[in-house]
Amino acid sequence: GENVEQHPSTLSVQEGDSAVIKCTYSDSASNYFPWYKQELGKRPQLIIDIRSNVGEKKDQRIAVTLNKTAKHFSLHITETQPEDSAVYFCAASEDDKIIFGKGTRLHILP
Amino acid sequence: NAGVMQNPRHLVRRRGQEARLRCSPMKGHSHVYWYRQLPEEGLKFMVYLQKENIIDESGMPKERFSAEFPKEGPSILRIQQVVRGDSAAYFCASSPLDSYNTGELFFGEGSRLTVL
Numbered sequence: 140g141e142n143v144e145q146h147p148s149t150l151s152v153q154e155g156d157s158a159v160i161k162c163t164y165s166d167s168a169s170n171y172f173p174w175y176k177q178e179l180g181k182r183p184q185l186i187i188d189i190r191s192n193v194g195e196k197k198d199q200r201i202a203v204t205l206n207k208t209a210k211h212f213s214l215h216i217t218e219t220q221p222e223d224s225a226v227y228f229c230a231a232s233e234d235d236k237i238i239f240g241k242g243t244r245l246h247i248l249p
Numbered sequence: 250n251a252g253v254m255q256n257p258r259h260l261v262r263r264r265g266q267e268a269r270l271r272c273s274p275m276k277g278h279s280h281v282y283w284y285r286q287l288p289e290e291g292l293k294f295m296v297y298l299q300k301e302n303i304i305d306e307s308g309m310p311k312e313r314f315s316a317e318f319p320k321e322g323p324s325i326l327r328i329q330q331v332v333r334g335d336s337a338a339y340f341c342a343s344s345p346l347d348s349y350n351t352g353e354l355f356f357g358e359g360s361r362l363t364v365l
Contacts, residue, residue, distance in 0.1 A: 140307065145291075173353065173354075175354075181358070182340065182356040182357060182358050182359060183292065183340070183354075183356050184356070185353045185354070188353070228291060228292060234305075235280070235297065235304070235305075235344075236294060236297055236304075236305050236307075237282070237294070238294055239284070239291050239292040239293075239294070240291060241290060241291035242290070242291045
């Protein structure tokens with residue numbers, strides 16, 4: 140089955156700087172890669188996703204890249220703001236079963 | 250359109266008791282997922298169901314745990330003879346996807362189980 144590894148587990152960046160979170164997956168058949176944001180005590184919510192037929196997708200300050208050959212995908216947040224502080228989860232899916240990484244706790248420092 | 254509804258939000262049980270967690274998917278969604286989240290950990294897949302059908306239960310512990318999604322009513326995750334290690338947040342998610350298209354999961358607020 141699919142296995143998703145996520146790094147780092149904790150990340151602290153200065154407000155205004157960029158943050159990068161990286162994930163790898165094991166199942167080459169996976170074709171859907173969403174990213175979820177979970178604020179403390181709240182539900183996870185989708186922030187961006189990418190499918191295997193594209194290599195990059197951007198939505199304002201958030202971008203995702205996908206390298207299918209290396210089975211890597213990454214989340215990039217630019218111009219970070221205090222409200223970006225949360226736990227971010229990457230995930231991979233092939234057969235409707237979505238497997239999550241263990242999460243990255245992002246701290247935005249003032 | 251109401252979101253995914255989970256209840257109870259908080260549940261306290263003593264060791265050996267049963268816990269029942271309920272999830273009503275969003276209107277129009279026919280697929281339900283259950284995930285377990287331990288403190289400071291990720292979302293661990295447990296089971297994926299359609300109405301009256303378990304699609305994939307590869308993440309469910311072999312004993313004490315069961316899930317159903319009947320034709321009428323909410324999906325239920327049932328934990329029998331709870332132990333302290335079952336203490337966690339249990340998230341339900343629903344999706345409008347069909348078998349040919351993977352799509353966004355819409356999560357409920359979670360049910361936080363505490364076993365004393």
